[in-house]
Amino acid sequence: xxxxxxxxxxxxxxxxxxxxxxxxxxxxxxxxxxxxxxxxxxxxxxxxxxxxxxxxxxxxxxxxxxxxxxxxxxxxxxxxxxxxxxxxxxxxxxxxxxxxxxxxxxxxxxxxxxxxxxxxxxxxxxxxxxxxxxxxxxxxxxxxxxxxxxxxxxxxxxxxxxxxxxxxxxxxxxxxxxxxxxxxxxxxxxxxxxxxxxxxxxxxxxxxxxxxxxxxxxxxxxxxxxxxxxxxxxxxxxxxxxxxxxxxxxxxxxxxxxxxxxxxxxxxxxxxxxxxxxxxxxxxxxxxxxxxxxxxxxxxxxxxxxxxxxxxxxxxxxxxxxxxxxxxxxxxxxxxxxxxxxxxxxxxxxxx
Amino acid sequence: xxxxxxxxxxxxxxxxxxxxxxxxxxxxxxxxxxxxxxxxxxxxxxxxxxxxxxxxxxxxxxxxxxxxxxxxxxxxxxxxxxxxxxxxxxxxxxxxxxxxxxxxxxxxxxxxxxxxxxxxxxxxxxxxxxxxxxxxxxxxxxxxxxxxxxxxxxxxxxxxxxxxxxxxxxxxxxxxxxxxxxxxxxxxxxxxxxxxxxxxxxxxxxxxxxxxxxxxxxxxxxxxxxxxxxxxxxxxxxxxxxxxxxxxxxxxxxxxxxxxxxxxxxxxxxxxxxxxxxxxxxxxxxxxxxxxxxxxxxxxxxxxxxxxxx
Numbered sequence: 001x002x003x004x005x006x007x008x009x010x011x012x013x014x015x016x017x018x019x020x021x022x023x024x025x026x027x028x029x030x031x032x033x034x035x036x037x038x039x040x041x042x043x044x045x046x047x048x049x050x051x052x053x054x055x056x057x058x059x060x061x062x063x064x065x066x067x068x069x070x071x072x073x074x075x076x077x078x079x080x081x082x083x084x085x086x087x088x089x090x091x092x093x094x095x096x097x098x099x100x101x102x103x104x105x106x107x108x109x110x111x112x113x114x115x116x117x118x119x120x121x122x123x124x125x126x127x128x129x130x131x132x133x134x135x136x137x138x139x140x141x142x143x144x145x146x147x148x149x150x151x152x153x154x155x156x157x158x159x160x161x162x163x164x165x166x167x168x169x170x171x172x173x174x175x176x177x178x179x180x181x182x183x184x185x186x187x188x189x190x191x192x193x194x195x196x197x198x199x200x201x202x203x204x205x206x207x208x209x210x211x212x213x214x215x216x217x218x219x220x221x222x223x224x225x226x227x228x229x230x231x232x233x234x235x236x237x238x239x240x241x242x243x244x245x246x247x248x249x250x251x252x253x254x255x256x257x258x259x260x261x262x263x264x265x266x267x268x269x270x271x272x273x274x275x276x277x278x279x280x281x282x283x284x285x286x287x288x289x290x291x292x293x294x295x296x297x298x299x300x301x302x303x304x305x306x307x308x309x310x311x312x313x314x315x316x317x318x319x320x321x322x323x324x325x326x327x328x329x330x331x332x333x334x335x336x337x338x339x340x341x342x343x344x345x346x347x348x349x350x351x352x
Numbered sequence: 353x354x355x356x357x358x359x360x361x362x363x364x365x366x367x368x369x370x371x372x373x374x375x376x377x378x379x380x381x382x383x384x385x386x387x388x389x390x391x392x393x394x395x396x397x398x399x400x401x402x403x404x405x406x407x408x409x410x411x412x413x414x415x416x417x418x419x420x421x422x423x424x425x426x427x428x429x430x431x432x433x434x435x436x437x438x439x440x441x442x443x444x445x446x447x448x449x450x451x452x453x454x455x456x457x458x459x460x461x462x463x464x465x466x467x468x469x470x471x472x473x474x475x476x477x478x479x480x481x482x483x484x485x486x487x488x489x490x491x492x493x494x495x496x497x498x499x500x501x502x503x504x505x506x507x508x509x510x511x512x513x514x515x516x517x518x519x520x521x522x523x524x525x526x527x528x529x530x531x532x533x534x535x536x537x538x539x540x541x542x543x544x545x546x547x548x549x550x551x552x553x554x555x556x557x558x559x560x561x562x563x564x565x566x567x568x569x570x571x572x573x574x575x576x577x578x579x580x581x582x583x584x585x586x587x588x589x590x591x592x593x594x595x596x597x598x599x600x601x602x603x604x605x606x607x608x609x610x611x612x613x614x615x616x617x618x619x620x621x622x623x624x625x626x627x628x629x630x631x632x633x634x635x636x637x638x639x640x641x642x643x644x645x646x647x648x649x650x651x652x653x654x655x656x657x658x659x660x661x662x
Contacts, residue, residue, distance in 0.1 A: 022563040022638050025645055029561055036558065047460050070374050079648060081641050083595040084559040084602060091554030094376050098472070101371070101480045103457050107450065110457065110483040209495035270545065287476070287485075287547025294488030294546070 025080035032072050036092060039065040043095045066096040114298065122295035123339045129265040129272065133222060137261060140223040144230025158231040167232065173239040180241065180248045181319055200256060200304045204263035208270075208297050215271020222264045247321040250328025252311035258335055259303035266293035266300070303335070366537075366551075368478045380538055381471035381550040392465030397447050404443045412436045448498065452490045457483060462553065472553040476537070485546040492542030496528035559602060568638040572631035579635035585620040586643045592656035594644060597637050601630075609633055 021027045042058050042065070073089040080086065105113065123130070147154040152169040159167075167179055203225065210217035229249075236245035273289035274282060310327070318324050364380040412433055419429030455463040461481060462472040473489070475481045500521035532538040543549050562568065571578050600612050606629070613629040616622075616636060644654060 021561055022568045023642055023645065025641075026561045026563045033558070040558075049459060067372065070370070070372055074374060079645060081591055081594055081644055081648070082562060083598055084556075085561075088556045088558045090377060091556040093370075093374065094378065094554050097370055097376065098461060098474065098481075099459060102459060102461065103481050103483050103486065105457070105483055107454050107457050110487075205491075205495055205499070209492070209499070283544065284477075284547070286544055290488045290545030291482070291484040291547065294491050295484060297491050298487055 025076070025082060028075070028079065029082070029085055032068075035065055035068050036072065036089070039069050039096055040092055043092070043099060046099055047095070062096070063100055066093070066100050069093055069096065114295065117343070119295060119299045120339045120342055122292050123262065123299070125292050126265050126269045126296060129269040130261065133219070133261050133265040133268055136219050136222050136264070137226045137257070140226030141230035141233065143223065144227030145234045146230075147227070148231045148234045155231050155235065158227050160228070167235060169235060169238075171235075171239075173241070176236060176239050176241055177244070180244050200259070200307065201301060204260055204300050204304060205297070207260060207263040208267040208293065208300075211267025211270040211293070215268040215275070218264045218267035218271065222260070225260065243325075244321050247324040247328065248315065250332075251315040251318065251324045252307045252328075254328045254332035255303055255310060255335065256307035258332070259300045259307060262296050262303070263300045266296040269293050269296075306331075368474075370478060378474070379552040381469075381552055383532055383538060385469045385471050385552075386532075386538075386550055389463065389465035389469045389471060392468055393451070393463050396464055397451055400447050400451075401444055404447070405440065408436050408440045408443070449490070449494065452493065453486060456486045456490070460553075466550075467553075470553050470555065471550055473548050474551050476543075476547050476549050481548065485548045488546035489540075489542035489548050492540075492545055496525075496531075496541055500525040562598065562601065562634075563638045563641070568634050572628050572635075574631065575628050577628065577631070579632055581620070581636060581639050583643075585622075586640050588619060588657055589640055590654035590656040590659050591644060594637070594640055597633065597640070601633055601637060604630075 021030055038061070042054065042062055045054055045058075046062075069089065070093050073086075073093050076082075076086055076089055144158055148158065148169075155169050167176065203221070207218050207221045210221060233242070233245065236242055270286065270289050270293050273285045277285035280288070310331070314327055315324065318327065364382065366378050366380060367375045368378050369375050415429050415432045415436070419433075452463055455466075456473055460467060460472060461474065466472060473481065473486070475485060503517060503521045503524075528541050531544075532540050535544075537543075537549055539549060597612065600608050609629045610626075613632050616633075647653060
């Protein structure tokens, strides 16, 4: 009885309040206030991440309430001069809008979609830039080779000190052979590969970041890195170790060079979109390109992890040219198939 | 001074149109707030890194000791140490990169630091904030912020000449740090590439309705006086003054109310009485608002006391 009495009191008090409001716009507000407050409580709980505590009814109500409150806002703007209420409604609609149109997936969900097709789609989307970057890398190797072939002094300019230990022009075949084989017990392999990863990730990220300056520094970086390779290739070629060197390099190189190629292409893609925005505004064009390129770059980081593991473990453990070539070629075929053959329509990727 | 502050705020005001076609005013986050948020985030990340490092070091110490004491365990201990090193590198990598991603993909669209200062990220075009945007803007953060730091640490570890490296790293850092100062929307490089921006996260309570009390009907509860204002007495003010009056009433400070009541009385030629200002102001507010809202419904608006017309 007492409870009924309480509710009854409340109800009459509310009715009385609706009658008591002297202004038409305040009566409008009093009639809708309940919806506003319900939306606010749903939004507050969702923002706090307490999704499990929300009932199904509340989750279903969110978009409906969002539209109701948004229309309240539209009406209030035309009929009410209550600044505090307008500000409240604007804030509430904005908060609900962020939830209704917020990111659909969390980090894990994104990652699953990323591996299941988004990544390869992004790579295919920048195909033209990949071709340009590839041409630049090939040119870089050629330049490195030709420069050193014309004057061996170039070798010291092109190859950083850490690689130029025993591997210098004039080194004997045995010495060079020794650098390729029999380093199995060198050092703690895992720590070595972790170091390699951070080193390579930096080059890749740099190649991407420099895309800002219209992509030109990205290309220069690609040339510089591949010229080093060309110079070393020339050195080993001189002693008839071309295939062995290529195999030694290909274990991780097919993955790593592919990753650096993608990073450079992603940088170039951004640079191109800023330099030639086409019909869009520069900002819109940069944003569209940036979102594609960032997907590619997230993948590049993954590839570099794989490359570092291959470089740290597989290269030291597999000590013959044939085995190394097999691993390298397998990885190359794997990446190519993953990017260009593996296709899944976006709707089907939801199911599996 | 006041005008200057308003100008500043206007400079940060933008209008975003939702897919329903409703124009929502948003306020861009100030650069100071963003810097503060970043500082908080960095402190949290460094703390997490230190804790993880200490924890792993503790484990490693225990494993190494075991390796020394028990001969058979030597090989196993070495593998365990290798594993711990990888674990450590992975943990540092995740703290550095996944922290921002994880929080900005959440329902608040803000890292812990951003939450504390009350800002969040949003899509610049008013559309859905996508995971790609969050990733793009945070990849660039790596380049803007961590790359020069890594460069410096690397150079000092290898013992190279510090001068040019320092200069290069500082220049690099400054280019990106000053980026938000050179565009209208205060975008940093990551925002530009991602198509996002940082806005203030609104958090307002629903205030009480103004026209509920007896005073709003024109009758003072304390003195019983009835306040009725004529057409001419209401016509002198516009919406701007109405909203100022609303603020004074909501703040409810007696001195301010007395001053405003006196000003209104002077303007409309009434004799200011003391002690009943609140009721007077509520009555004036309600009647002025009724008049202005009536005009609104007819399509006539009066912005402030200088505006002509009705």
